[in-house]
Amino acid sequence: TATDGVNPDVSKNYTMVVAALGAPLPPASLLDTVASPVGGGVTTGDGSYDPGTDVTVDATPNPGFEFVNWTDNDVIVSNSASYTLTMDVNHSLVANFAPIVATWTINATANPGVGGTTGGTGTYDDASSVTVTATPNAGYGFVNWTEDGVPVSSSASYTFSVTADRTLVANFVLAPSYAVSTAAAPIAGGTTSGDGSYASGTNATVVATANAGYAFVNWTVGGTQVSTSVSYTFSVTANRSLVANF
Numbered sequence: 192t193a194t195d196g197v198n199p200d201v202s203k204n205y206t207m208v209v210a211a212l213g214a215p216l217p218p219a220s221l222l223d224t225v226a227s228p229v230g231g232g233v234t235t236g237d238g239s240y241d242p243g244t245d246v247t248v249d250a251t252p253n254p255g256f257e258f259v260n261w262t263d264n265d266v267i268v269s270n271s272a273s274y275t276l277t278m279d280v281n282h283s284l285v286a287n288f289a290p291i292v293a294t295w296t297i298n299a300t301a302n303p304g305v306g307g308t309t310g311g312t313g314t315y316d317d318a319s320s321v322t323v324t325a326t327p328n329a330g331y332g333f334v335n336w337t338e339d340g341v342p343v344s345s346s347a348s349y350t351f352s353v354t355a356d357r358t359l360v361a362n363f364v365l366a367p368s369y370a371v372s373t374a375a376a377p378i379a380g381g382t383t384s385g386d387g388s389y390a391s392g393t394n395a396t397v398v399a400t401a402n403a404g405y406a407f408v409n410w411t412v413g414g415t416q417v418s419t420s421v422s423y424t425f426s427v428t429a430n431r432s433l434v435a436n437f
Contacts, residue, residue: 201229222240222284227288234286248284250274292316296315297313297353319352321350329390336361383399391427393426401437410436
């Protein structure tokens, strides 16, 4: 029994050859196996063997662990829990185990289906951080994320730690439309474009083109300057009447 006072004790059975008094020992190759981590599992196959002998070592994981591979001097020699090798020199084999990590499935769907798209669906390790995203299609706005009909987030990008299977629904709503109109002042000063109906939250671009002998000054809404750029882009959140001043 080997102990270091910190890790669990390791108990092994070893086979040895005892020579008669004064007689030489026959050639032998020693084989030692150990589990890493110590509590990850048990190994068998240790002993003293004649050179050239085929020997099989076995690794059995403890509950909560799974076998990973066998290594010899940190070099992977087998991915099989039962490994057969031909003895030539002494070998010290390590059976590597890893904790079994639960995995969970995350599903994300859109409601209605034409309202937008979702991202983040997949399989994830327990306690990992997951982000699901909802992107509305043109003419729709994001409302919230629900699970079994219960709201869980009002953010289009929802991040959480996964501890169970989850089915999330991104809810969208048809966005209202707003009218954008443009006019030139004076009328002879130039022309404008960009008029139309726009879904709430979408971008509109209005353009002012000066006639010969005139120069563009600015865009105003209700007499208040909103841009000095000939091409003015903004997010539509209400009806707007813009005047291009020349």
